[in-house]
């Protein structure tokens with residue numbers, strides 16, 4: 001199997017949700033880079049499970065050990081490996097799931113593909129537990145792109161039918177940035193109470209709810225990405241679809257382009273001093289797969305959490321009879337809330353990879 005993303009800056013993931021631990025190996029960090037470990041911890045804390053009733057009650061500190069590639073407060077240029085020990089596993093919750101597949105989760109496909117040898121406890125390697133390691137790698141990538149003046153921001157832009165103002169128009173004032181980058185979920189103050197109530201209503205109904213995570217990348221230099229296969233959209237979508245429960249990705253106006261005429265959809269060029277800009281940004285700062293210097297804004301649709309407390313029908317693999325399934329385990333009622341940090345991480349990873357690649361050509 002392949003568990004690696006990137007061309008010049010690569011991240012591979014390992015581990016299982018209920019195994020000894022999880023982690024990542026990162027290659028392509030320039031030698032001699034100082035790491036801001038506090039910033040890494042801040043990002044991990046933003047994603048961490050077990051905070052309140054809006055996330056899974058599983059308690060994991062998400063503290064890490066760096067095993068290699070880091071010496072005297074600087075990266076060495078060799079592969080950097082970080083591990084996170086799992087502590088709050090409760091594997092008996094999953095005892096019956098080897099033969100009773102959770103609808104919407106990877107129990108069936110994982111079992112078939114790995115001929116029953118997969119660690120199915122807590123979803124094993126398919127679990128979003130591994131996104132802790134992604135956030136670690138993303139926090140490093142974020143430091144590397146910020147050194148180039150490039151910034152990434154994400155927000156929960158929708159929960160169920162509710163919507164917040166999009167990055168298309170939202171002014172990123174200090175107050176907005178502080179709110180979205182604070183200790184709570186990345187939700188604008190004006191919609192926070194409504195979003196959280198919708199999540200809690202779903203939880204109380206023994207159910208789950210979907211959401212939208214929106215991202216924006218600012219100050220991207222002109223020229224990142226290639227035509228066709230390595231388009232900025234292709235590369236970023238590859239990363240975003242790797243995040244568990246992402247079922248849709250769109251750039252700029254996305255599916256709304258269908259309702260527009262060319263005269264509305266085209267972003268008209270003008271000169272702002274020496275800088276070429278566009279009056280609108282429907283195309284999300286990408287033309288022909290290549291960044292044009294305008295903000296890159298995009299959305300990810302997260303499906304409702306598959307593991308719900310409500311009884312459902314499923315198949316018993318040993319008897320091939322349908323039975324009623326009551327899922328145990330501790331689950332997020334809306335994965336989009338914690339996923340905003342994961343999307344931020346993946347965006348930083350892909351952006352840094354594309355930036356590094358552009359320097360090597």
Ligand SMILES: Cc1cc2nc3c(=O)[nH]c(=O)nc-3n(C[C@H](O)[C@H](O)[C@H](O)COP(=O)(O)O)c2cc1C
Pocket residue numbers: 056104105106123126127128131243244245246303305306307308330331332335338339342
């Ligand atoms: C941050 C985050 C947290 C998640 N938490 C849960 C969870 O508590 N329970 C669950 O069943 N799925 C959860 N998921 C989603 C599953 O991991 C995912 O649906 C599953 O691996 C199947 O993959 P797929 O939905 O992409 O097909 C979470 C996903 C993310 C990104």
Ligand SMILES: C=C(O[C@@H]1CC(C(=O)O)=C[C@@H](OP(=O)(O)O)[C@H]1O)C(=O)O
Pocket residue numbers: 017048049056057058060089090122123126127128129130132244328329330331332
């Ligand atoms: C452990 C984390 O989230 C887990 C992601 C997850 C899933 O199926 O993706 C299912 C749940 O696992 P368990 O039933 O073992 O508690 C979540 O708690 C984490 O984010 O660190």
